[in-house]
Amino acid sequence: MLKDNLQQALASLNLEVAEGDYAKTGYHLEVAAQPAQMPEVAQAMLGAGCFLESFTAVDLNESFDLVYHFASFEELCRTAVHVPLGKKKGMPTISHIYPGADWYEREVFDLFGIHFFDHPNLKRLLLPEDADFHPLLKDFGASQGND
């Protein structure tokens, strides 16, 4: 039920929604969205009663892949939203919709250096305030060797 509702709600935002291969990936729905669409997507997910399960980024060298996972307390339905983001580009925040996203976005800013527009308190979360590096970028020194 929830899956159908979500498919409808997301399709009305002109998004590519695909059925996930649950046995393999753990997803029921896979969505591709553009950065500017993310606040709308988050609003739709909140409207359907889903919570933000996790949010992170993957450094693909030429660009980033931002991954939002949503799930629901009512019914088993995990939605993965992939957002491609160019290097040196910013991302709109969803922390005004999901206050829980506040820390996730700060963490991504901290570890990847991605800027979130309109974030209320965008500063480092896990690393010291005076750190001048973003350790989960693939060109961060220590990832090259097995040191």
Next chain:
Amino acid sequence: MIELLGIEEKTYTLNLGPQHPSTHGVLRVLLEMDGEFITKAEPVIGYGHRGHEHMAENRNYMQFLPNLGRVDYLHALAYNHAYCMAVEKLLGLTVPERAEFIRVMTNELNRITSHLLWFGAYLMDLGAFTPFLYCFDDREQILDLLDRITGSRLTYCYYRFGGVPTDIDDDFVAGCRAFVKRLRGRWRDYDNLVTKNVIFINRARGVGLITRDQCVKYGITGPNLRGSGIPYDIRKSEPYSAYPLFDFEIPTGSRGDIYDRYLVRLAEMEQSLRIIEQACDKLPGGPIMAEKVPKRVKPAAGEVYQAVETARGEFGIYIVSQGDVNPYRIKLRTPSFANMSLFPELAVDTLVADLVAILGSIDVVIPEIDR
């Protein structure tokens, strides 16, 4: 009310931690105080940041396994379990039934150790010393049991891709049965000592309320969520391993205060005992390791998200593979991270003494937040 003319009203900042006994690790909270009341609380985290996610990228799948037991050291086996299941999904391995049973049994024993430690340490936060001695006595029995088969007492690294490396024996099963009996005999003491203790009830009732709306907006999981009346437990709602084969309930609260969270954790231990008991009865024979587990783990390109229910809530592991021997990216979604992010909202307009009570009641493990 006396009017104080010419006296300016000022708030002041109070620093709690990072080394403070009630923060259970290295957590710092900056408090803005108006007299005795908190107007703003800002947790400062990261003191225990070891870079597990970064470590995952520069070692192979097998080499990363011991890291998992060190993320949340109180429920290490659940973290082992999630990682092994995720890699098994990437490789397409099927785990034999006996291994699944062993995983469930050891996992539940580990969950009880975590809840018992919370129980003792939390009541010590509130000023009661005796319960700590009781539950550490009980917890010690489980540590001995797990020590026999896993070789460690805290940071377990027991599961392998495809099963478990060492089998359990009759002594272990007998030990489990004896422990179930022993702990059941203890509930009466626990109830008399704490649950029915009027000092504790007055301290815990109506304090630190978590609403359903907050749970959705912050992604709260585990006993904190169930204390607020939402029956969400991944062992039931997204069944994995051998859990569908067992009969157990999801205890929930109704008000969402400290006392409800306390009751939920206590009731959960009894449910874990039920699972262990049934597993002892139904334990099947057969192999403990899948056939044809590749020596060199090199999954095809793809991604997987695997969630498990730990003692503190949902632990999710997200693995991105690009067909290499090292994972391309691993994200650890830890329950305390989300639970802790709600804390500033819970702390506003409370007293410092209640702050300690609320912080303890959400059962955070700091290294698990910091990773």
